[in-house]
Each structure stands twice: as structure tokens, then as C-alpha cells.
Amino acid sequence: MEFNLNTLLQKVTVSLAAFLEKVLPTILEDWWKQAVLYHLSIQQQSRIKQRNINSLTALDLAALLRVIDQNWFQISNKLNLTSETRHFVKEMLTIRNRWAHTGTEGFPVDDIYRDLDTLQRFAATINADEHLLQEIRTTKTTLLTDKIHSSNQGKPIEQKPAQDTKELGFEFEPGMIVSLKSNPTIKGAVISVLPGKPENRFKVFVTSEVQTYFASQLQAEDLRDDDAESLPCEQFHAYLSALQIRYPALSTLYSLNAARVDFIPYQFRPVLRFIRSDRPRLLIADGVGVGKTIEAGLILRELQARRDIRSILIICPRPLVTERKWQNEMKRFDERFTHLDGGTLRHCINEMDLEGVWPEQYQRVIIPYSLFDEILLNGTGTGGKRKRKKGLLDLDPPPRFDLVIVDEAHHIRNQDTFRHKAVRFFCDNAEAVVFLTATPIQLRSYDLFVLLNTLRPDLIIDQESFEHMAEPNPFINQAVSRSRAQEPEWPAQTLEALDQAAATAWGQAILRHNPDFVRIRSILGKGNITNEERVQVITAIEAMHTFAGIINRTRRRDIGDFTIRKPETVIVAFTPAQQHLHDELLRVQAEIFSRLHGDINVKFMMTTISRQAASCLYGLAPFLEDILNRHLDELSWEEADNTEPVPQGDTINSIQAQIQTIIESARFLDPHDPKLEALRNIIRDKQSLNNNKAMLFSSFRHTLNYLYKSLREDGFRVGMIHGGTADEERVNLRRRFEKPREELDGLDLLLFSEIGCEGLDYQFCDCIVNYDLPWNPMRVEQRIGLIDRVGQKSESIAIVNLITPGTVDADIYERCLVRIGVFNNALGGSEEILGEITREIRSIAEQFALNDEERGLKLQQLADNKIRLIQEQEELEQRQLELFGIRLPENQMKKEIEDASSFWLSPVSIHRLVTLYLQRTCGKEQDFILGEKPLKTLRLSQDARNSLLHDFQRLTRQTTTAYREWENWLKGGNPHLLVTFEADCATHHSEAAFIMPLHPLVKQAAMSFDTRQRVITTLSVQDNEVPAGRYEFAIYQWRFHGIREDLILRPIASSEVVTAHLGRLLEKAVDATTENPGGSVSPVWDELDAQHYKLWSEARVKHRQRTQELAAYRSESLSTSHRARIALLDEQLKQASNEKIQKMRQSQITTAEADYARHIHDLDIALERADVIAEPVAYGILYIEKGGNDGK
Secondary structure, three states, X not given: OOOOHHHHHHHHHHHHHHHHHHHHHHOOOOHHHHHHHHHOOHHHHHHHHHHOOOOHHHOOHHHHHHHHHHOHHHHHHXXXXXXXXXXXXXXXXXXXXXXXXXXOOOOOHHHHHHHHHHHXXXXXXXXXXXXXXXXXXXXXXXXHHHHHHHHOOOOOOOOOOOOOOOOOOOOXXXXXXXXXXXXXOOEEEEEEEEOOOOOOEEEEEEOOEEEEEEHHHEEEOOOOHHXXXXXXXXXXHHHHHHHHHHOOOOOOOOOOOOOOOOOOXXXXXXXXXXXXXXXXXXXXXXXXXXXXXXXXXXXXXXXXXXXXXXXXXXXXXXXXXXXXXXXXXXXHHOOOOEEOOHHHHHHHHHHHHHHOOOOHHHOEEEEEHHHOOHHHHHOOOOOOOOOOOOOHHHOOOOOOOOEEEEOOHHHHOOXXXXXXXXXXXXHHOOOEEEEEOOOOOOOOHHHHHHHHHHHOOOOOOOHHHHXXXXXXXXXXXXHHHHHHHOOOOHHHHHHHHHHHHXXXXXXXXXXXXXXXXXXXXXXXXXXXXXXXXXXXXXXXHXXXXXXXXXXXXXXXXXXXXXXXXXXXXXXOOOOHHHHHHHHHHHHHHHHHHHHOOOXXXXXXXXXXXXHHHHHOHHHHHHHHXXXXXXXXXXXXXXXXXXXXXXXXXXXXXXXXXXXXXXXXXXXXXXXXXXXXXXXXXXXXXXXXXXXXXXXXXXOOHHHHHHHHHHHHHOOOOXXXXXXXXXXXXXXXXXXXXXXXXXXXXXXXXXXXXXXXXOOOOOOOOOEEEEOOOOOOHHHHHHHHHOOOOOOOOOOEEEEEEEEOOOOHHHHHHHHHHHHXXXXXXXXXXOHHHHHHHHHHHHHHHOOOOOOHHHHHHHHHHHHHHHHHHHHHHHHHHHHHHHHHXXXXXXXXXXXXXXXXXOHHHOHHHHHHHHHHHHHHHHXXXXXXXXXXXXXXXXXXXXXXXXXXXXXXXXXXXXXXXXXXXXXXXXXXXXXXXXXXXXXXXXXXXXXXXXXXXXXXXXXXXXXXXXOOOOEEEEEEEEOOOXXXXXXEEEEEEEEEEOOOOEEEEEEEEOOHHHHHHHHHHHHOOEEOOOOOHHHHHHHHHHHHHHHHHHHHHHHHHHHHHHHHHHXXXXXXXXXXXXXXXXXXXXXXXXXXXXXXXXXXXXXXXXXXXXXXXXXXXXXXXXXXXXXXXEEEEEEEEEEEEOOOOOOO
16 A cells, blocks of 8 residues: 655644644743744754744754644643653654654564554544544544555455444444553554454454454553553552562662672672773772672673673682682583683684684683783784684674773783783773782773773773863862861862862863852852761862762772781891992993993893892892893783883893802802792791781792792692693692691691782681882782681781892882882872882882982982872871761761662562462462572472473573573473572572562563553551551652663652652552552642652753763763864875875875764754653552551
């Protein structure tokens, strides 16, 4: 058949304009400005201005629909329109968008018929003339007749009865849209009625053909208020749980009771930041030992609650693969991961190249950084007869993982390395990305730029945009410090710092217009600020940090101490022979430095040599021999805390003769070693304690080799792990070290390099010995954090530092590291300050022309200037603790979690939902969940399991372990299954199925509720905080559209006082013994709609404002990067003399301008879409009675 719906839409446009021209002037005096211009999009307003439009008849349908939608509350009140007609307006917006640029071709007839039906109802709502209504009705009839004739291949069509079906009392009329009760997704139009007994039958046009159904199989698609289903309290509560599971909100935590882990509040802080971000990408820069692995798992849970997560990639250092840390931790989340070795990863790349998809059996994988080399990334060459193999970077299409987790992400800070290029490739093609590192800044802020540029290249586009965004942050940090210090003039000092932040280029473009910034300035300017207001000021200022949305930083200082650190300094002087060798080394250094003053590579190498000497003179000779023989590898060089490349031939040749002299002296050194003897005494003392385990650290492998050999000869049970230790040996040594002393093959002492133990947990040990110390305080913190972390059982840990006076290391230890306080408390200073301190320490130490006194003076100046800032910060935080008696960050975290928690997702609510589902599906004659304790038994017969299996097969297929094990049990022969609804119980009983919001049984239970069906209920509750009485209430579902989308449930009561407490009251409500509200629903809900409108309007304004702020934030970053990019290209164009190069540069400029315009256009579209769509989902009456002494 041939017809054009757009013709009908044009006629409806004319009718709608006439309708609005008539009704709007009766509502508002300045209706054109207030009801039309104010509510149109920026593009629509621009069109009106350009074309000088001053009449509704000149507007298109999109603009007119926006006008009626935005003014609906006033129009519906004026004309007494029902809430049902609001749906027609919303549906018309969808229809207009669908038909704006297309014809009927490709649309199913069912969809076209539904669009026509909505068009007819909408036309009737706006009082369109009868000719238009008749034309729509005729079009509907013609559409059905032609299609039915086509599907019946020319068979005669059974005519509808001539009688009025309403008068005959039929359940559905011809033309009504209905759906199947058994599968509400199947919808169609009623063609005719077939009267009969005991049930009437109806011919319905569905899936392009006519089907016949009994009345009991169908339900009306457009439900009236008086068709709402009345639910008792238990079912009503389960219905609310089903809503939250089927329509997950971004502002609600779904991981809170969804993993086999202990509840630790601060670990949910990055989870909240992740789910609230505009893009699922986050850098978790939490301190050592805070639990970043668990935090990543909780984020995975949040993603799984909202979308189907099929593929996950974890990239981490090799030791974490060897010791199966990630594999074991992910079992807490019922996830099973596979480690990929080089051969398997090569296989995956080959399969991806051949098939275009990543192999199904490797959808959850862990890859170590060490596998990323040149051949893996770039493939093999074409030399000889061998066919070239493609590398990872050649893959097209690329592998697209749903989630990529990069652990110890500081490993990718060098953009020239293969590991960086591989990680960037995976991240560029991933849906969600999480970076984990305790040290995002090793030495300079450029490290942080690299991480953020890899994580969010859409926001941190280049270094110019990074520096532009970062410029206000030092002043924001200063404002936070001032407000925490609470000096007499702290409000004025805080205000001054904020104004300095606002004076930066980013501050002028973004910060000045931030409503929170304006509000905080107002509070700071009024004086007499309460402690409660000060806490709010601190929180708000911290949120102004320009990277707050993409970085989570929970410091150890913020969450309190896991244990008490007890540092001990053991001073061991050189023997005369050792002192002579050390002095000789210093003389040679000075000689080399004076001869090769400008060679920076020589300076780095000589610094490392002197540090080896301070660590262990008996490791000096083999270390120097490795240098001369070019046996140093990149890993051992990096273990020594070197950030520069391994020294090459020319550098070594220039100092070979002097180095050889030192080697000869070192070979004949007296074997008596006081430092080794001091270590023996420390180990012997430790063996007398209940916990006899000790870990020893050194930055140098030759020191470790010397100690290992000596201690073994002494009879100590000792092992050694460094970056070159084989995987199997590493696992075996860790296992032996954890054994009790009674085990014959146990180890009492384990020697480590930095790389040998990165990211691992050794909470069973409570003593570390620093045989030497890195100059970087953050490296020291990482060492201590291996034992000072969640799970440490000892009340205190021992930190023993062996120091030799007269060395550069001793000066740095005494004047810098001790004053920073790293041995007494977790680091509280910012990484930027610590990075600057580390650079200055190295700079001073590498000035070989300085004598001891001069070097000491410079280190003292460093301590007095920059290290003093860290000490002051510690004092401020201690004062804050004394003033408040609380830790501000800890209280903030608990409040955030409380606000994001939902009673309807708690274990008791999930238990209720599942119980009702089982009773409805399997019958109410028996209990299916047995046991009073947290560990329960689910008992289902074969028939019951078959019924559940049928429902399970209707779920979206997922690849998780929980889904697989649930399906296997349903298909198996065992009627019993151990289950628990409690996280604590699940943690201690890994054999039990953990029934939480993401489990398939819970998903099935939620799907069993028809959430399109509006429900009503009558409840009662005892409470002393609100006035007793009878209150009507409604629950609305708010959908937030724009850059950041969300969905929440918003309860509204007939009293504002009750509205404030309604969520809490509903949680403890029970069935009321009074009336059923079904008979008088509509008038009540119309009254509630007025109260809802006020709250909805406020929420809508705030949402649009937040969307505008976020768009401005992105736009400023885009503009900064674009200006820098165009300036560079313009300069290159001016310098180009070749015509081809000029054309290329001009083409690059054109492309850059087009990219920029496209990104800005995307932001404009997101701004235009910013809206809050509200739908009522439940109604009820609540009787409140006074109840005893408990008002809770």
C-alpha cells in the first residue's frame, strides 16, 4: 500500500499550532517569551532570530512538541487533562524523530499502526478537527486491511461485527493495542472480536500476521489509572526491588552487597566516582595497601549491574601473574580469569586477524607487561620464505574489551616503551578503563599527563590542555589546606587562594561560573562560619580540583592507621679499610666529574655506583665488572631506582681505566663486614619472637647476592627474589616464606628488590629491614606498604634502617627521609611535592664537586623549605583530628555511601523478592529456602527447576561463573543448593551460591514483575517523627538525559513533611487493614502531580545546569588543544616552501577545524537533549500511627 505519514504529521502540526495559539495566552501574559522562546533549544532559538519568527504557525513540529511538553503542567491544569494524555505527547516526540527523515519502507506494519494510533489519540487531545481524525482512522483501517490481505494471500477477510463492542461488554475493542501477558514485548492491534464461552477470543495483528488469542492471554498496552494492580505490602516491596534491578540507577551502589569481601567504606569511594563520571574511565591513585584490587572488582560489579560485560582484560606486572594475585582476588567476585603466556597471546592475535573476533575461550584474561615486545606489537618481518605475521597494532578490527584494568599503571609513564603502546592500543578500543597505581607521579607531573592522556584522550588531549586544566589546582589545594588549618584568618586566606585559582585561564573560563564556587565565596565572606559549614566548604573545594572527576586519591592518612610503625635506625660505621675504599671511590668520582663535566650519562652512572658502595662495598666489584662487561640489563638497572637508560658503550669507555682501579682495590677488601654482622644480630633477635618472619630490601642485586650467600653459610633459612627470578621459583619461595617456623622447608628471611615484590601482599610478616634506601620517599612507602596494609594482624610493625655515616645516603636519610616522616606514618604530602623533593635530592647528590659540609648544607636548605611543607600539613591534619574528634574524609565517605545505598537492594529485600518469585513460579505449598542462619539451602523439585530454567533462558546470556553454575544446577539432578544472601557468609563459604542483586536468580525474579503495570497499595507504619494521619503517595521514575544519564525513583507524598521521610517510612511499612484505594485513584494522583511538578522542575533546572557546566568543561579543554594545534600547523605552513607540503599543511588545518567543529556540535546536541523524563510507577495510601518510644 502507499501512504505518507509525514503528510498527516504536517496536518497535526497545523492543528497543534492552532491549539497552542489558543491556550498559551490564557496561561501567561508574556507567553511568547516565557512559554515559547525560554523553552526552545539553542538551535531553535537561533532559527527564530534569523528568520524573524513571531508566530507559532511558523514553527516546525519538533519546536511545537517541545513547547507543549515544557508547558504541560500549566496546560493540563487549565484544561483538566488526565495524566494519560501526557504519554501521547512523549510518544509524539519519538514518532516525529523517527519519521523526520524517512518513509514507510523498512518499518514493520505493527510499528506503523502503533504510530498512527498514537497520532490519533494526540490529535484528539489537541482538539483537531473531525476531518483529520477521520483521515487517520481511515489510514489505520487501510493499513490493516492491505496487510492482512497480503498475509492471507488473497483469502477473504473476516469482517468485524457491526455491533458496538463496548456495549457488548468485550474486554478489548478493534484498534486497541494489546500485548501478551506471557511476553509483554509482543504487541499488536486488535482486528476483530470472536465472541464465545467461557472466554471471548480476539484476532490480533502481530509479527506481520494475524493470530487468535483468548482474552485471558492479553492485556491492554495503554493502561488506565483505574487498571492499576493492587499489591499487598510484601509484593509492593518486592516490586520496588524489581524496579531497581531492572532499571539500575547511576546514583545507587549495586556492589555494596555483591562480593565476597569485607565491607570497608573507603573502598567504595572510587566506585561512586566511577559510576557518576561522564565516561567509564578512572585513575585510582590510592595509597599503598588501601585495596585497589578490591576497588577494581567492585567497579566491575557496578558495570555488570548496568550492562552485559563479556570481555575483561587485566594488565599487570609479571610477579602478580606468577603469584596469581589477580586470579585469586577475582574469585571473590565469582570471576574466573586465564593467564596468557606469549604463545597463547600470539594465538589470540592470529585468531583475531583471521576471524575478526577475540577467541571466545579467552574473554577474561590477565597479561603481564613483559609480553609486550617489538615482535608482538609490530609483527615479524618478510625476510626469507616466511610469511609476515601481523602484530597487535596491525589488527583491524582491533580487540574491543568491555573493561580493561591496568595495574601498577606507572609502568606506562614512558611513551616510547612497548608496554605503553600496547596499553594505549587496548584502552583506545575499550568501553571502560581503570588504571591503578599508588604513585601516579614518580618524579614530575609529566608522568600524570601521560597516564591521563592514555586514559582520557578525549579530555586530556595534549600537554597544553593538561597544563591549562592543571593550572588552578595548586591554589585549590592551598585553599583546602587553609580551611583545614582553621587559623584565625582562615576564611580570608581560603578566599584569597580561591580567587587565585579563578584568576587562571581555566578558572576564568570555568571556575568563576561554577555555582559551587559562587556559593563557597559567599559563605567565606559572611564570617562566623560553623564547623559544619567548614566541613561543607572543604568538601566543595576539593571537588573543584580540575581532575576530581577522573582521579580518585584515597591517602592512607585519610583512613587511619592499619598498625603502628616502629622505626629503628641501626648505625654501622665503615672499618678503616672500608673507609679507605669509599674515599678512593669519591676521589675517582671527583676526577671523572672534573674531566667529563658535561656528560649527563656519566653523572647518572657515577651516582648509581656511589649508591652501590653505600649499600654494600662487597657488591661493588661485581657491579663494576658488570658495567665494564656490558652485562647490566634494563630490569636490574631499573631496580636501582634509575629512570634513565642503561649506560652504553661510549659512556663506559670514557671511565673504564678509573673503574678498573676501584675494582682492584675492592677485590682485596678485608672480609670483616660490620654491617653484615649487625644484620645477623637483627635476624637472631627476630627469631626469638613469635612472628619470626622478616623481609629485607635492597635496590641492588649484587648486594642481595652477597647477603644471600653469606646468610646461607651462617645457617639462616633465607630466600631471594628479584626481577630476574623465575616464575616457578618465585611462587615456591613465597609459599615457603608463609609457612610456620615448625615446617622444615620454611623460610624465615626473604630478600627482595623493588621489582621483585611490587603489588604483592605480605601481611603475615611484621618486620622489614632496609639494607639500603631509595632516595625517592614514595619508593620507601611502597616497601613499607607491603606489610602495613589491610589484613595485617600485628599491632605494630618494625622498620629497621641500616645506615653508614659519612655516605651521601646517610645525609639524605637523616636530613630528608626521617623529617618527611615516612617511617612513622603513611605519606600525607602530595605527589607533586614529593616528586620535587626527590629531584632535588638527586640533583644535590650528583654535585660531586661539593664537600660533605656543602652537601649537608644544601640538603638542610631543602628540608627547611619543601619538607617543612609536608610537616606543616601533617600538623594541620592532627589539629583537625583534635578539634573535631573525627577524621573528615572518613565521615564524608560514610555519608556518601549512606546516600548511595538502597534498602531495596539489601540482603533482606533480595531475599523477599526471590521468595515471592519462587512461590509464584513453583507454588505456595512449601518453603523453598531452608535454614534460619545466613547459610541456607535452596530446595527445588525437578519440575520447579525446569520452570526456573525456562525463565533463565529468557535472560540476556552472560559469560560469568555465577550464570554458568546456576544453569548447570538447574539442568542437573541435585535438588539442593547451598545459598546465602549475606556477603560475610559468602566470604567464609565459597562453596555457597551468593544470591545478590546481580545473580541470575534475582534477575529472573525481577523480570517476573510487569514493571509497565502501575501498581497501588495501602500501607501503615508506626513512627514518631511525622504527624499521624492518612497520606497519599506516588513513586515516580526520573530518567536523566544528556551528557550524564541516570535513572532514580522519587517518592512524593501529599504532605511535604512526609515526603522528606517517605523512603524511610516505606521500608518499615506493613499492610494496612483499612480500605482498598482502587476506587478513587485518579483524583488523588492528579493532586499529587502538582507537588511532584515542583520537585521535578527544580531537578530539571539543576540537571540542565550540570550538563551545561560539563559541556563548558569539555569545550574549554577542546578549545585549548585546538588553539595550540592550529598555531603549530599555521607555523609549519608558514615555514613550508614546497607546494606539496603547503597543501598537506593546509589539508591538516582543514581537518583540524572540522574535527573541532564536530566535537563542539556533539556537545551542543548533548545540551539540547538535557532533560528529565518523569513517569509514575506506583501509587499508594500510607497510614501513619504513633508508635511507642521508637521513632526510628
